Amino acid sequence: MKKRYLMMLFALAFSLNGYGQYFFDVSVDTAWTPNTVVLPPSPLKFQVLFVGGTDKVQTTATYGNEPGEALAKQWHDFIGFTPDNDSDDLGWVSVNHERINANDSIGDGGGMTVFKVARDPSTDEIVIVEQTLEDGRSGKYFNVDFVNTVGETGMNCGGITSVVDGRIWTAEEWFRRNNESISSLRNLDPFTIRTDIPGDFNGSTIEKYENFNYMVEIDPRKAKAIRKQYNWGRQPFEGGTVMPDNKTVYLGADATPGFFSKFVAETPGDFTKGKLFVYKHDALTAPTDPWVEIDNSMLANMLNFSQEALQAGGTMFNRLEWVTNNDGKVYMTETGRDGLGTRFENGVIAGGVLDYHWLEPVRARHPQMVDKPDDQVIEFVKRGGFNDYYGRVLEFDPATGLVTTYLEGGPFFAESPEFTQYPEKHLSNPDGLNVMVIDGKSFMVICEDLNGTSNGRVPAGISNRSCELYLLDMTIENPTVDDLTRISVTPVGAEVTGAQATPDGKTLFVNSQHPSTNNPFPYNNSLTYAITGWDIAVSAIDDIEEVVLDTDSQFKVWPNPVARELKFSKILDAAIYNQAGQRIKVFRGQKSIDVSDLTPGLYFLNTSEGEIQRLIIEQ
Template identity: 80%
Template structure:
């Protein structure tokens, strides 16, 4: 018995001899001018779940205004998912709003929306369910209350979904340096911290701007914030991941220099008490230096404390995830690093050797230069990091290496007709999709610009794409990616959070162009369902030849109704899961209009096989 795996493929007649087996077409529109969400054809199903400034959220009493409802905020970014293990519902979906606005009902700054979902047992459709919370709010969508719990929040970008227990943290990326930089908020009075975190935090009064830029834990079930993690340091956070031990947290900061940090809880599941570290690749022994985290003063100045201890510097660390004990994070890149690393080095920071590969790949003159000269070249701002990369950290070795380099590089953007089928620019959102025992990395683009081949020549739209990568591929390159969605004009693709059963992927289209047709002119959360059919284990296919037969032809392909053959045949049609759907004998044409649009296999009694696309 042979066991093969099916996965989306962007070429209709590609051989099935690669590491993952591919069963249907994902020729996603890459015209670079989409005005709506684009994704592969059936068997995947598309749904719009939540629309900013359209759906209404239930609110708490805020700023003296009564509880009620208000239009949801926009700029959807992170998506978190908390399973419901006590009912037939799937669980709670949390969505960040990466913005800063004044709002009487929802609260000033950014924020989050939460809603609960279940799956229709027949259609697999995602259904948003009605809830009644303990504070009396009733409805489908709920604003998470920050104002009355931990103080306002701003530019809620990435975050954390704990793989251990589904707990949720939102990242406040909005780096503020003075009260004048938060003038959009109505209240700039000093803020008094009320927290159970171990240290000297509780009861301390700080400037209002200093109460931003933390990871903030929220309770999705009751739609309230729980605590700001003052003991993880004040940083321009974007991503983080909690390891399966429910004790170790890895964190990324979107800055240049950005610090890769680690928190280790004293007790699993209790993140109010533990030790904080900054990554230092050249430290003796373990590559970490401790940053004492029981002092509010130290935590308000985490980056300076880390650099002073020689922390390793990165170029915009964003989302962080983990798989099989290893940690993956996006280093999104920046067109001009300038003097940022030099200034960080003056404060004590260092650069590690994962820079050697991208610099030598782009600059032939650096190929034979000593490693230290290459690192100095980056330090002095000589390397424009146009595309970024995905990094891998192995706790067993303590090393950070490049897992997937962005690109390919172009000094001048190619014309549309010469543009590569796959190009990865500025990876941002990062997550793992698990289906049928296989893991796939989800990579969201957030283009920093349109030059240097990030889009074809003459295109000014920062079209962002969502890619899938089979984690069994060794030493992956951009060619191993599979495009699975493109968002509308002006939008960033982000979120990319799968349900635990592997059937549905939630994705955000953030800040699209207002010229797009409704609802694609709003930030929105959409669901792609059907991954259990698109990526699934297939058994007992030994009797099916996967090589397209040269002497047996079918047309038209794709087909809507009548499918014709170049000879009379006896044959059967199989779906992507290997199920036999149709059997016919002594025919030279058949009607396939009763088949759901998607990819199928047609196999004759003589062992000849062709792939078939029904539209």
């Protein structure tokens, strides 16, 4: 009997949504004021791996202090992963620390922590591996040495994990304009560059603040920085991606205007030599060549990349953040901001242009612009008429040279609806972005970082900037927000970010950044967690309840009694009531829910279609 139902389940999965729809629901409910990480349902497994301010990192000799150990910095952001192809271990995890502060042992500014992981063969869970590095440091967690290699780092936000070989770059984001903005550093003397990058860089002396805002390569095996990529320009970098040719690097800058740039190496894998370009396109049709070269052999050009990009007529974007690639195409988050003001208008005066991907969101949210000519819509954006509350995911196709909207954020509301009227699926200010490949199938992983709570980004009356992690099946053509699956929610105050999968597709690493200090430990600290079991979640299940495939159309729930995950035979909008008739939980568009937060006892499930089921919640 079980074999027959297994075959029927495979047939059902293929017929419902093409190849590879989930064989069970991995989604979690929205949690508007959680004080812990909201977990995905079984059989996925959750682990906290690394806690800022609590776990200790091994340090090098810094500022004249002896090597030792110190409490790890906080504000975890980017997660990089470097496979270990020479042992049975999985590889090295690299975690950014975005916040700038002084530290005698770790180094002033921001920073990174690296640690090595393996997989427990009996449980598939992640294990932290003890290491001894070539510089003699021993332990589990290691501070990356920037101070003694490339100078201090700071605002370590996004970054790059090369899909080719796992090389890691950290992005120094928040743009620094003077030494006062880095006043927490103990040494603000001018900095003399030491680098192997050709041009007039090596030996040049610059102001201290000018040594920030680069992509910085590190070696996680040694826990040391290698070089600042002066030849990629000084920008408020957030993300980037190395293409499979190991020569082409696409880069995103978090600014308004922000620029989409490209570096092409002369030799695969050697990123010290090559050409730098800025994207330039302002038409609906495919360009002949949308790239304009910026001379990256001159330090003056690289220190002032944004001005050079504007003068070259570069296309202006509204806060480009993380960048990734899949199947030859490039994807990047344009996270948006509430008010553009005169940012684009001033950029146009300086020579910049606007892309036509703005037409769709403007016309969708401003009825008066629906029948206006394209150029008038672009003029509307240029003059600050469009408030880009939600942002979007963009797609760049190198074959056509066009940037188009892949997934628009939303749905948009002029005023935030009440909780009971709030849509089940919503995407606000996408930030972190990556692709997780499971059994050869690609899923986009999207992290939210809400710019605000107005205009429907959260329901009316909710003040927490609740940030959610979403999964998107990339075989879906023309995806919308309704195609997203929510897979995790971070606690009150926290941004969800990082989202880096292991190459085997079994584990997803995620960061919970700067949560409220009122949350219970460890969720009151920035932390790195792992969700393991994705290969099982997407490709198979070990046990199949026959009710799933019952040909009887009657609505069913199971298991009943239930301790944690309650499943349904169809997608539901419903509410749970206690014996006193009080409404305890409301959910929309779900095929399973977590009821572990309910006190054991008798409850009633009432669907929007009037169906009622008696529930018994047990411990």
